[in-house]
Amino acid sequence: MARFAMRLRPDQDPAVTTARLVAERGAQVEPLSADDPDILIIDLPDRVFATDADAFSDAYTLADDYGALAVEPDLPTALFPEPDPVRGADFPPGCWSPEHPNLAAEWALWTIRAPQAWEYSRSQGKPERGEGIVVGQPDTGVIRHRELDGVLAVQGYDFVDNDNDPTDPLADGNPGHGTATASVIVSPNTHVVTGAAPRVRHMAIRAIESVVRVTQVSVAKAVVWATDHGAHVITMSLGGLPSFALDRAINRAVAANVIVMAAAGNCVGTVVWPARYDNCVAVAGTTPDDTPWRGTCKGKAVDISAPGENVYRARIPQFPGDGDSGQGQGTSLAVALTAAVAALWLAHHGRDRVIASARGRGETVQALFQRLIRDTARRPPGWNTNEMGAGIIDAQALLTKTLDARTPTADAAGTGSVPELITELLGDIDLRVDWDRYGPELASLILRTLLGDRTTTLPSGELRAAITNEHLRRFLRL
Template identity: 55%
Template structure:
């Protein structure tokens, strides 16, 4: 089967939609690949453009008036066919995934997936918090951090630090009326207006809510953790419960190219070659990058799962883990995520309310990163990191973990070093924690990407299943991760039905995967992970 035939099988006619693939060319071959792709895929009206000005070797192939087929194995089979035909490093579909649920999603297909999660993921609102709308920054000792900077004669409240936020965009709200903003961007429409269109379905207003816990002014109800930081809103997804990773990679590159100093991502999905490369570029450019660990699927999703990203889990007002938080060794730190007060979209644009999810935990932590940069001066911190042989990201992660508040009974293997302590972070000596043993990530970029998938396979099927003799976890990582996460959804559904005796229980169905992945994985691993080969031959 040619790559064109595979692409035809992987997409369907859908006027007004677009299907996308990211093609990673070998160094110096992007122009040659572009010419070959235009020739071979021309019958489908293909359009090609670099991922961004920072990434000319990743080409985004867009098919107007087509959408990716619901048959996921065929969608990935087309990527594998493209790798072979055009001699690529990698290729991936810009596949919307629903592995990051939110409780405030609107009715529709995305909302229906929430019923597949175990009981106890979402918790009720807590009436006792209604008179404490700023409890979240308080337990992180954010007000004390502001006061400490003032006492030291240093910039306070994140003054001047640029925080980029790829999300659904923002809309007018009283909580953001005093926020200091810098020009943002709409990656989806390719224009400078990051306004959230608040479309039907998904969870409209998500970006407004997460922005409020970072930069809302002190004169209002919520108060962000860094109210004097400069907010850079980027519309990168239509819905946080339908994330496309290539658009997030483009948002990261746009943020880096336009002066972002912190990037916070309240979203998650499957691994992505283009996203991994964008993260590494951001870290190399001395940008602090954080992402939400995820909700309800229990295991950390991407991009938080990458070594180059700081993964933030969620806690509650009692400094205990939020039951719905994703967890595991990939978590670096925890911050409030259960019933955090945030801006809530309404006709009048003035409502606030309790919201839950690691979306808010990472946004609050991004504000603390801005406090740290403002307090010490970013240039000073970059120089200090260089002297210590670290990246700025690495030094911030080390200090964030070393100064964390670890309550009694805390499980560091599930929820990281503890809960963010902003006051302790700002006061810490920059050498704190350097004497602690740590395992550096592999220097080989393919192995680093593969490692994040290997850990997921180990969680799902045991460490023996993640042995090196299995499939190439770089090449097949996105499809394998999607299949494993889907399997977790099926197990969650079984768990839910077991809790309701009237509902008959059956074993979770096998998850279909491409023939190429099934062949590479072998029958033993397929059986362990519940994978079933179907169509999509190379």
């Protein structure tokens, strides 16, 4: 099956376009959400993507045939490298760190000052450890694991198989990723791993088959579902291409007073989407020494950092002698820890009070959270705020900061668009491109070039013809 998202022009009738797609293509069509009838999710059961270039060519054809503003393929993209416990972690070279033999299992909790935050909430008679807060987690789903025994769970969903069971079937390519990232949020203090917010109510959502093969439209559907089913925080330990469907879903969640965040990315260098979007909290990764993890993506899009190197998490044993927990690395873990801190903050102050405080100043809960984590971040000596955000998230300082405090700051320059990515990499160059049409494919080529992997995709003929700037063509080796 091939899946696309179609963004209609303002003058188009969604019902008419839907009827045409069903009659002419045998498509299964639904809106992204009840609030977004102009974005159609289109499933073509008899179509598969032979290559990346074919997928984008099909999208351009659909846009032309139906007069849409833009169409994007739900293309699995390998733009979020993770260590592969089966094949080994040798790609990209130099990205991954060796394990630290003498690290305490709780080091990441102490780095973000989660235990101090728990104690502060307890001393104030406030809900602690994320009690009552729902964290939605679009990922690979979860399995039964002793590090998750006793976790408070709410109903999740599987957008891969379209059923109510978000169990991870442990597909190839970092199996158990969703279980690992969940554990650093919610694991009770009963085995090796202790989550930073172990009283959170966890909403597991299977949105992808593998974190190294992310499909953006499926993640967009998961964000919509989580918003509509009561998530207070949505955390995405994944990344890939820009997607108007996912951008719309995130904006909708933020408007509904949900805190939304994503991993900055691994090994690519620059921040990937959705973390790159201005309305999404982007989290980079650090080491036990409070320095940038060697594989973290960096840049002005980063809001905050958290531990991402050799963080203890649940794992799926792959070889004899493997334990079911151990050290892992990646910004996937950094954003999960940050989501836990968001839950601690909401629980401590009370979500209704946080919403009222944000509304009183004409901002969203997301904007209030972003502002306060920047104000309270711990900034080690020599910290580069242009690459790693305001500092390392500090749960205790965040909880002790009054909601009424405001530090006036200028709005940061936008970083979320493909033109802004090109400017970041190449400076101001003369580009005349239909960004709505070609943005996702162009971003795919740029990120693959940065990753050093152009073996699995070639540009479509249409995009190759559309890129006329010689500087960009040389960069992309066209």
